[in-house]
Amino acid sequence: xxxxxxxxxxxxxxxxxxxxxxxxxxxxxxxxxxxxxxxxxxxxxxxxxxxxxxxxxxxxxxxxxxxxxxxxxxxxxxxxxxxxxxxxxxxxxxxxxxxxxxxxxxxxxxxxxxxxxxxxxxxxxxxxxxxxxxxxxxxxxxxxxxxxxxxxxxxxxxxxxxxxxxxxxxxxxxxxxxxxxxxxxxxxxxxxxxxxxxxxxxxxxxxxxxxxxxxxxxxxxxxxxxxxxxxxxxxxxxxxxxxxxxxxxxxxxxxxxxxxxxxxxxxxxxxxxxxxxxxxxxxxxxxxxxxxxxxxxxxxxxxxxxxxxxxxxxxxxxxxxxxxxxxxxxxxxxxxxxxxxxxxxxxxxxxxxxxxxxxxxxxxxxxxxxxxxxxxxxxxxxxxxxxxxxxxxxxxxxxxx
Amino acid sequence: xxxxxxxxxxxxxxxxxxxxxxxxxxxxxxxxxxxxxxxxxxxxxxxxxxxxxxxxxxxxxxxxxxxxxxxxxxxxxxxxxxxxxxxxxxxxxxxxxxxxxxxxxxxxxxxxxxxxxxxxxxxxxxxxxxxxxxxxxxxxxxxxxxxxxxxxxxxxxxxxxxxxxxxxxxxxxxxxxxxxxxxxxxxxxxxxxxxxxxxxxxxxxxxxxxxxxxxxxxxxxxxxxxxxxxxxxxxxxxxxxxxxxxxxxxxxxxxxxxxxxxxxxxxxxxxxxxxxxxxxxxxxxxxxxxxxxxxxxxxxxxxxxxxxxxxxxxxxxxxxxxxxxxxxxxxxxxxxxxxxxxxxxxxxxxxxxxxxxxxxxxxxxxxxxxxxxxxxxxxxxxxxxxxxxxxxxxxxxxxxxxxxxxxxxxxxxxxxxxxxxxxxxxxxxxxxxxxxxxxxxxxxxxxxxxxxxxxxxxxxxx
Numbered sequence: 001x002x003x004x005x006x007x008x009x010x011x012x013x014x015x016x017x018x019x020x021x022x023x024x025x026x027x028x029x030x031x032x033x034x035x036x037x038x039x040x041x042x043x044x045x046x047x048x049x050x051x052x053x054x055x056x057x058x059x060x061x062x063x064x065x066x067x068x069x070x071x072x073x074x075x076x077x078x079x080x081x082x083x084x085x086x087x088x089x090x091x092x093x094x095x096x097x098x099x100x101x102x103x104x105x106x107x108x109x110x111x112x113x114x115x116x117x118x119x120x121x122x123x124x125x126x127x128x129x130x131x132x133x134x135x136x137x138x139x140x141x142x143x144x145x146x147x148x149x150x151x152x153x154x155x156x157x158x159x160x161x162x163x164x165x166x167x168x169x170x171x172x173x174x175x176x177x178x179x180x181x182x183x184x185x186x187x188x189x190x191x192x193x194x195x196x197x198x199x200x201x202x203x204x205x206x207x208x209x210x211x212x213x214x215x216x217x218x219x220x221x222x223x224x225x226x227x228x229x230x231x232x233x234x235x236x237x238x239x240x241x242x243x244x245x246x247x248x249x250x251x252x253x254x255x256x257x258x259x260x261x262x263x264x265x266x267x268x269x270x271x272x273x274x275x276x277x278x279x280x281x282x283x284x285x286x287x288x289x290x291x292x293x294x295x296x297x298x299x300x301x302x303x304x305x306x307x308x309x310x311x312x313x314x315x316x317x318x319x320x321x322x323x324x325x326x327x328x329x330x331x332x333x334x335x336x337x338x339x340x341x342x343x344x345x346x347x348x349x350x351x352x353x354x355x356x357x358x359x360x361x362x363x364x365x366x367x368x369x370x371x372x373x374x375x376x377x378x379x380x381x382x383x384x385x386x387x388x389x390x391x392x393x394x395x396x397x398x399x400x401x
Numbered sequence: 402x403x404x405x406x407x408x409x410x411x412x413x414x415x416x417x418x419x420x421x422x423x424x425x426x427x428x429x430x431x432x433x434x435x436x437x438x439x440x441x442x443x444x445x446x447x448x449x450x451x452x453x454x455x456x457x458x459x460x461x462x463x464x465x466x467x468x469x470x471x472x473x474x475x476x477x478x479x480x481x482x483x484x485x486x487x488x489x490x491x492x493x494x495x496x497x498x499x500x501x502x503x504x505x506x507x508x509x510x511x512x513x514x515x516x517x518x519x520x521x522x523x524x525x526x527x528x529x530x531x532x533x534x535x536x537x538x539x540x541x542x543x544x545x546x547x548x549x550x551x552x553x554x555x556x557x558x559x560x561x562x563x564x565x566x567x568x569x570x571x572x573x574x575x576x577x578x579x580x581x582x583x584x585x586x587x588x589x590x591x592x593x594x595x596x597x598x599x600x601x602x603x604x605x606x607x608x609x610x611x612x613x614x615x616x617x618x619x620x621x622x623x624x625x626x627x628x629x630x631x632x633x634x635x636x637x638x639x640x641x642x643x644x645x646x647x648x649x650x651x652x653x654x655x656x657x658x659x660x661x662x663x664x665x666x667x668x669x670x671x672x673x674x675x676x677x678x679x680x681x682x683x684x685x686x687x688x689x690x691x692x693x694x695x696x697x698x699x700x701x702x703x704x705x706x707x708x709x710x711x712x713x714x715x716x717x718x719x720x721x722x723x724x725x726x727x728x729x730x731x732x733x734x735x736x737x738x739x740x741x742x743x744x745x746x747x748x749x750x751x752x753x754x755x756x757x758x759x760x761x762x763x764x765x766x767x768x769x770x771x772x773x774x775x776x777x778x779x780x781x782x783x784x785x786x787x788x789x790x791x792x793x794x795x796x797x798x799x800x801x802x803x804x805x806x807x808x809x810x811x812x813x814x815x816x817x818x819x820x821x822x823x824x825x826x827x828x829x830x831x832x833x834x835x836x837x838x839x840x841x842x843x844x845x846x847x848x849x850x851x852x853x854x855x856x857x858x859x860x861x862x863x
Contacts, residue, residue, distance in 0.1 A: 070817035072809070072839070077818075102610050105585040109818035112786045116822050128621070129580050129588055129607040135624040136607065142617035305580075305588040307603045309595040337814055342553045343589040347596045 003192050005219040009203050012215070016206055017090030023049060029154070030094050034080065034110065035101030036272050036301045037127050039291040041283075042148055043099060044209060045167040046155040051091050052205035053098070054273060055083050056252030059367045069113050074337040075365045076247060077110045084118045091206065097154055099147075101125040104303040104340060123150045131296055131304050144292030165286045170209055175278040177216040178204070182275050184223045186240075186267040186325040187230035192223060194266040195256060198274055202250050232267075232326055239385040240267045242327035244318060244348070245361075246335040247273035254371065255333055255362055255378075262379040263386075268325035270318050271333075272301060279317075302340035315351055322357055329385045330359040331378065358384065408455040410442050410467055418470050422703060424477075427509075427695040428489075437477045445480050448530045451537035452480060457740045458846035459534055464678040465740075466719035469711075471704035472679045478691045478700065483527040486514055486692050490572055495636035498566060500578035500587050502733060502754050502782065505690055506763060507773055510649035511630045512637025513575070514692050518562035519734070521573070522844075525565035538845045544570060545844060552593055556586055557812035558843045559734070563590045567597055574636055577604040577629055582783055583733045583754065585815040604632055611785065612778050622774035630770075646769035652694050653687075654762045659701040660687030661759060666708055668750065668800045672717035673725065674708050677739035677749035679718060688755040722746045726863045729753075729802035729833075731793060731823060735810045735840050737856045738849070745860040750800040753793050757782030790823045794830035804863040806856060807837035834863055 020030055031043045032053040043050040054076075055061070062075055065082030073081075083089045098120050100111035108124065115122040125147040128136035152158050178201060184190060185197045200219065204212045223230075234240060241264045248256065248271055259266055270276045276299060283294035299317040306312050322330070330352060334342040342363065349359040360381040364370055410418075415438055423433040446453050452461060464472045490496055497508055501517040508515035516524065525544060526537050541561060548564030549556060566573045580588050594603055606625045612618035634641045660683075667673065667680060675683070683704045686697040711718075720740075725748040730736045733754045742749065761779045764772040777783075781792035797805055807824050809817040820837035828835045836859045840852045 068821060070809075070814075070820055070839075072812060072814050072817040074814065105610070106814050106818060108610050109786075109815065112819060113822055116787060116826075124611045126609050126611045126618075128609065130605055130625065133625075135621050139609065139617055139621040142615070146615065305592040305605060307592060307595050307605065312595075337555050337812075339553070339555060339586060339589050339814065342555050343593060345553070346551065347593065350596065 003196065003219060003222055005215055005222055006192075006196055006200065008218075009200065009207070009215050012207060012211070013203055017094060020049065020051070020091070020094040024094060024096070029096040031097045031099055031151075032091065032095035033099040035099075035107050035125070036103040036277065036303070037101045037292070037295045038099050038125060039144065039147075039288070039295050041164065041167040041171050041291050042144075042159065042288055043151065044171070045164040046151055046157070046159055048097070048151070048155065049208070051095070053080060053092060053095070054202075054205065054247070054249035055079055055089060056247075056249035057254065057366050058082075058251060059365070061086060062366050068117050069110065072337055073109065074106050074246075074339075075335045076249065076338065077106045079366060081110055081113055084114050084120070087118070096121065097151075098122045099125065099151070101127050103127045103301050106337075121154070123147060123154075125292075127296070127304070129304055131300060132306070137293060137296065140292060140296055141289035144288045147292070148288040159288065161286060164288075164291070168283050168286060168291065170213060172283070174204065174209065174213050174216060175281060177213065177220055178275065178278050181216065181220050181223065183232065184227060184230045186232045187227065188233040188235055189227065190230070191226045194268070195260065198256070198269070201274060201278070205250075232324065234326065234389075237386065238265050239263065239382045239389065240265055240326060240328045241382070241385070242267065242322055242325060242330045243269040243271060243274070243333060244330050245271070245333035245345070246338040246341045247271050248333060249273050252366060254366075254368070255331070255364065255374065258371070258375050258378050259331065259382070262375065262382050264331075264378065264382040267327055268321050270299070270321055276317075302344055309347075309351070315348065318348070319352075319355065322352075327357070328389055329381060330357060331381065332359050332361045334361060334363045336363065336365045358388075405455045407446065407450065407453040408463055409446065409453065410438075410473060414467055414470075418473060421470050424474060424696045425699050426485075427693050434474075437474055440481070441473055441477055449480055449527060449532075451526075451532050451534040452476075454534035456534065456846060457744070458738070458849055460738055460846065462678070462740060464676055464682070464720070466676050466679055468719065469675055469679050469707065471683060471700060471707050472675070474700050474703070475679070475682045475686070478686075478693070478696060479523070480527075482520065482692050483524050486516070486524065489514060493638070495574040495633060496572060497633060498562070498573050498576045498578060500580070500582050500584060502583045502688070502758055502780075503579040504653070504758060504763070504773060504777060505694070506646070506650050506653050507626055507630055508633060509653070509690070509694055510646045511633035511641055512639035513633040516573070516692070517689065518559040520689070520691070521562035521565055521571060525562075525570040528570055534846060541844050544568065552590070555812060556590065557584075557734070557810055559584070559586055560590060561844070563593065566601065567594070567599070569599065573601060575602050575604070575632060577606065577632065579606045579608050579777065582608050582777075582780070583816060584813075586812070602632065604629055608777065608783070613785065613788075619771060619774040619778055622777060623768070623770040626770045626773055643769050647765060649694070650763045650769060650772070651765055652698060653690070654765065656687040656690065656694065656698040656701050657759045657762055659698070659705050660684045663701070663705050663708055664751070664756070664800075666705070666712060670712045672715060673721045673748050673750070674711035674716060675718035676720040676743065681736075681739070681749060681752060684752075684759065685755050687759045721748045726804065726860055727800065727802045728860070728863070729793075729797045729800055729805045731805060731807040731827075732809045732820065733816050734813065735808050735843050737806055737808060737838075738853065741853050742856060742860060745857040747860045747863070750802050751796055753782055753789075753796065756796070786819045786822055787826060790826035791830060793823060794827045797827060797831040797833060802831075802833060804833050804859065805831070805835040806859060807835065808840055808852075809837070810843045811839060811841040834859075
């Protein structure tokens with residue numbers, strides 16, 4: 001299934017930390033961003049190099065982070081704090097400014113802890129919890145302007161509207177291309193796997209954006225050449241798994257590798273470290289507020305509470321994706337103390353059960369000690385889906401006969 | 402095994418107690434001190450025996466300082482909460498779940514009774530009467546576990562209050578807390594009610610973080626407060642005008658002012674005039690108002706007079722050790738056991754959480770919605786953590802504390818995340834020793850050794 005451009009991307013990722021170091025030597029500044037509603041286009045248009053700080057999977061760093069931010073903080077945030085404490089991550093080392101949003105309040109706490117203990121220059125974008133109200137949008141527009149002002153101070157220049165328009169266009173192209181590529185991984189006789197696309201999405205968090213778009217375009221061309229008409233459908237014996245829940249950042253591949261090892265095929269996700277942030281982003285106005293509101297109006301992050309189940313856009317998006325990618329079951333990944341997703345696990349299971357989609361919650365940390373326990377549960381789930389689809393197939397044959 | 406006799410008020414203080422004023426309530430009714438005495442010595446021990454358990458591990462144990470007569474009335478307000486709320490609820494007053502550490506002006510003004518999660522659980526446990534301490538705790542833990550099973554084991558103990566509402570142990574008409582104040586679990590727990598059969602109306606008053614020098618934050622909250630008050634008023638049938646709001650604000654401001662004056666008097670005294678239980682119990686009235694702001698303010702006034710008399714006569718609160726080490730307590734929802742701390746030689750001199758709210762009065766002229774919003778945004782506890790820690794350090798100095806204990810409960814993400822940071826800053830700025838302790842046993846009086854040992858060791862070190 002080798003897609004040649006992916007090898008190029010892997011190589012470019014290896015070279016990227018050195019490249020950032022040289023760029024900084026030439027006077028450019030790197031903004032590391034953490035969160036879900038950080039309007040990256042604004043950072044880009046101000047001439048900064050944006051990189052997403054999202055690391056996971058290292059229990060040792062989690063332990064270090066807990067010394068600063070307590071063991072009751074979610075595993076992901078603990079690892080981020082631990083990574084700053086250790087300061088060995090090449091991207092963290094190259095960060096001049098940090099931009100955090102307060103979509104998740106633990107993220108906000110991490111900003112405070114990192115600023116205080118590790119003396120980092122931190123800018124915070126507050127995010128309204130009542131995100132759907134007009135007053136909240138007005139509030140967020142003010143916040144976006146303030147966020148931009150703080151970054152302008154650091155850039156030493158005001159935000160240029162034409163440059164913002166260019167950045168928005170560039171990011172829109174990236175999102176559009178990613179969306180096209182994503183279709184291929186879920187197709188019958190696919191030449192690219194979900195795992196490869198997932199890595200590809202996360203590569204974009206680090207690489208230069210123009211180069212990234214060019215590499216994505218090459219990838220898409222390559223895919224189109226090898227698979228003219230991708231049709232989203234099952235291959236024989238597939239158990240099509242959809243991955244939902246807490247984010248799975250770079251460095252954390254425990255659950256993904258388990259699913260693969262037991263014969264499950266991931267065909268989609270609505271993770272905030274995956275395709276979801278790239279979907280439904282409609283920027284209606286070229287201004288800081290316009291860009292930020294485009295972000296806020298996407299499918300909402302689970303950290304933003306919504307009080308009516310029937311009209312919850314997050315659940316609607318999940319159901320839409322399940323249908324689009326013809327998923328047969330959901331593995332719902334929750335990280336220890338990631339309350340936004342953990343508290344919704346049973347509710348999501350009940351909602352999906354109504355449409356006959358089974359859901360398995362995997363509540364985990366970055367320690368390896370639960371590997372076998374997770375494997376047993378995932379294996380049983382994948383087996384159940386296979387049997388279920390075999391039975392459905394047999395029944396359809398009988399009906400046809 | 403030695404059997405500890407239940408706590409009781411000695412007959413020899415009765416005459417002195419019944420000679421003191423009774424309490425006035427917001428519905429215009431009054432209760433005499435003789436009636437309070439009868440309730441606290443005859444009725445309550447039968448209905449709520451757990452509250453009279455004299456074991457040192459009983460976190461809700463009454464003050465041993467029986468000569469501090471306001472303390473007895475404070476216990477009365479606690480133990481009559483259930484009766485008072487149920488009576489008002491039956492008469493059409495809506496009950497509203499709120500967050501701890503937030504102002505209540507808007508809720509009372511709109512004709513509701515706000516109850517924070519801690520009070521919901523106290524109310525829920527009191528719905529079954531005649532229980533011993535162990536039985537009462539078991540009842541509470543069963544409710545807690547039912548919540549965890551439905552939602553998650555990662556939730557903090559606040560989930561018990563939501564489960565009590567879910568399980569219809571207590572009648573709540575509206576779930577409408579302020580968000581982000583001190584807690585990140587609240588918003589997700591409110592959200593879980595959307596998936597329930599009862600379908601209790603819900604509303605969130607968003608409290609923006611990182612709000613310093615941002616006037617748009619107050620405008621956002623003010624708009625939400627209008628919506629909140631409309632929702633409560635629709636249930637209570639009360640017509641809300643600015644005048645109604647200002648009447649409530651003035652009443653609760655009076656409570657806040659008296660509590661602040663009490664704290665200043667207490668801190669300035671040569672000897673602590675009350676023990677930790679009485680000091681915290683009285684001051685807390687200006688934050689929570691225990692279902693009745695009129696009665697709470699009345700009791701605050703009586704308490705202040707009593708404390709002034711004690712200071713004039715250099716009377717030390719009963720139970721306060723000689724040369725007691727003065728501890729300032731930080732964190733939400735949980736604190737050290739006052740009786741254990743006193744046995745180990747310490748007295749509590751302040752608490753950042755509830756006093757944050759008490760320390761900020763609401764402006765009494767202009768736009769009442771905007772005024773409440775601005776006062777909320779001025780809570781020291783809800784500032785950026787560094788600024789909050791500076792205020793805490795100032796409070797530590799003013800209260801002449803010798804040490805600081807930051808406590809948080811198991812499952813608390815938002816406070817635990819900055820426990821070390823605050824402890825470090827306060828240590829630097831106030832020059833006192835600090836520690837932070839996670840508590841896993843909240844809601845029960847067994848297996849408390851872990852936290853007790855740490856607190857006692859800290860006191861010894863101080």
